Amino acid sequence: MLEAFQDFFAPPRHMLFLVLAAWLGLTLAERRSERYGISKDDLNNITFYGLVAFVIGGRLMSILQNPAIFAKKPLDVISINPDLLDPFGALAFAFLAAVIIGQRKQLGFWNSLDALTPFFAVLAIGLGLSHLAEGTIHGTPTSVPWGIEFQGDAQHPVSLYEVLASFLVFGLVWRFGANPRPGITFLSFAALTAASQLLLQAFKANATILFEQYRGEQVLAWLALFFCFVLLEGRLRSESNTG
Amino acid sequence: MDKTQRIIFYVLTLVAGAAWIAISAQTGPVAADDPAPQAGFPAPDFTLKTPEGESYTLSDLKGNAVLVNMWATWCPPCKAEMPAIEKVYNEYKEQGFIVLAVDQTYQDDPFDIMPFIEDYELTFPVLLDETGDIRRVYQVRSLPSSYFIDRYGFISDVVIGGPMSESLLRIRVEEALK
Numbered sequence: 579m580l581e582a583f584q585d586f587f588a589p590p591r592h593m594l595f596l597v598l599a600a601w602l603g604l605t606l607a608e609r610r611s612e613r614y615g616i617s618k619d620d621l622n623n624i625t626f627y628g629l630v631a632f633v634i635g636g637r638l639m640s641i642l643q644n645p646a647i648f649a650k651k652p653l654d655v656i657s658i659n660p661d662l663l664d665p666f667g668a669l670a671f672a673f674l675a676a677v678i679i680g681q682r683k684q685l686g687f688w689n690s691l692d693a694l695t696p697f698f699a700v701l702a703i704g705l706g707l708s709h710l711a712e713g714t715i716h717g718t719p720t721s722v723p724w725g726i727e728f729q730g731d732a733q734h735p736v737s738l739y740e741v742l743a744s745f746l747v748f749g750l751v752w753r754f755g756a757n758p759r760p761g762i763t764f765l766s767f768a769a770l771t772a773a774s775q776l777l778l779q780a781f782k783a784n785a786t787i788l789f790e791q792y793r794g795e796q797v798l799a800w801l802a803l804f805f806c807f808v809l810l811e812g813r814l815r816s817e818s819n820t821g
Numbered sequence: 822m823d824k825t826q827r828i829i830f831y832v833l834t835l836v837a838g839a840a841w842i843a844i845s846a847q848t849g850p851v852a853a854d855d856p857a858p859q860a861g862f863p864a865p866d867f868t869l870k871t872p873e874g875e876s877y878t879l880s881d882l883k884g885n886a887v888l889v890n891m892w893a894t895w896c897p898p899c900k901a902e903m904p905a906i907e908k909v910y911n912e913y914k915e916q917g918f919i920v921l922a923v924d925q926t927y928q929d930d931p932f933d934i935m936p937f938i939e940d941y942e943l944t945f946p947v948l949l950d951e952t953g954d955i956r957r958v959y960q961v962r963s964l965p966s967s968y969f970i971d972r973y974g975f976i977s978d979v980v981i982g983g984p985m986s987e988s989l990l991r992i993r994v995e996e997a998l999k
Contacts, residue, residue, distance in 0.1 A: 588962035590982040780841065793846065807834075
């Protein structure tokens with residue numbers, strides 16, 4: 579069944595999941611945005627300019643990192659290769675664009691993030707499904723009955739775990755996350771995502787090793803969880819002080 | 822939850838997380854040792870022949886950066902990226918860059934391969950996967966699929982789909998040559 583799914587949604591069709599997730603996520607976010615004091619138009623503006631900045635910023639950072647290579651063939655600046663997007667540059671530019679739009683429209687920082695949380699949560703599901711379809715993430719060897727076979731050995735279906743975890747995070751955020759206090763919804767989502775990554779990275783076959791034994795991705799997730807807790811507590815205290 | 826309960830919850834969760842990191846480090850492989858068609862893993866080895874009968878073994882090419890490009894004559898993006906691959910191959914071959922273009926012969930017309938090589942004036946080795954074994958080992962689901970392998974035999978990047986632009990090829994080749 580997994581093989582049939584992967585054959586049907588083989589790359590580049592796996593990108594469909596991201597497109598569908600972006601559309602569905604935005605639709606769901608629109609339904610709740612008013613609760614956080616963000617109008618649907620403002621939400622759409624943030625998302626639209628954020629996505630445009632994501633693409634332009636990602637490509638721009640890729641060019642800045644390899645100026646000599648792009649100078650050899652300048653037309654590649656507008657090449658359709660998604661692999662020529664620098665992911666960190668793309669995210670930084672998207673964030674910057676969203677902040678600028680938010681300031682110009684005088685939208686609250688935390689309110690905007692809260693309103694966008696369903697969008698992020700559904701996008702995480704889409705990302706997990708696209709990884710599952712791509713079939714390029716391998717798990718550690720296992721003897722569990724649900725292990726999947728690769729070259730004669732069973733391994734943890736780590737992409738499937740990611741999809742299940744992202745569905746669970748979305749379910750929790752959607753069910754309990756309509757918190758009117760600014761920042762709580764987004765920070766709860768971020769903390770749950772960091773916790774799920776902390777758990778699941780242990781089952782991935784490859785990892786960046788720190789101090790010759792620890793998985794760097796888990797350490798990063800732990801630090802993210804720590805900062806989420808600090809910010810959550812800060813938000814809760816500031817709310818109770820002002821309230 | 823009141824403030825104290827929250828602090829206890831945060832501390833317990835973080836301690837449990839730190840313990841999980843320690844447990845994960847002690848059990849199971851944390852480094853990629855077994856070959857797999859994924860970035861960070863040793864590239865699965867293979868031996869294939871060219872249409873002229875010359876044999877190439879991937880592991881014999883350690884010390885070079887290798888691009889294993891899975892393609893077929895009927896695949897439009899494969900055709901579209903061949904001139905860029907040829908150009909970049911000629912640019913970097915003196916530095917130790919090799920292209921192994923693996924034709925998916927089991928699902929291709931073998932009589933189309935030689936005319937294709939001549940039409941596109943390809944100078945790198947074109948290999949024939951006549952049984953589909955390499956496709957299975959490399960889990961190829963889309964054509965073209967490209968695997969950039971560094972000088973130590975590890976996959977540095979995988980690009981699925983195409984056509985790859987010259988700039989993308991140059992960036993990935995320079996990374997693999999490091």
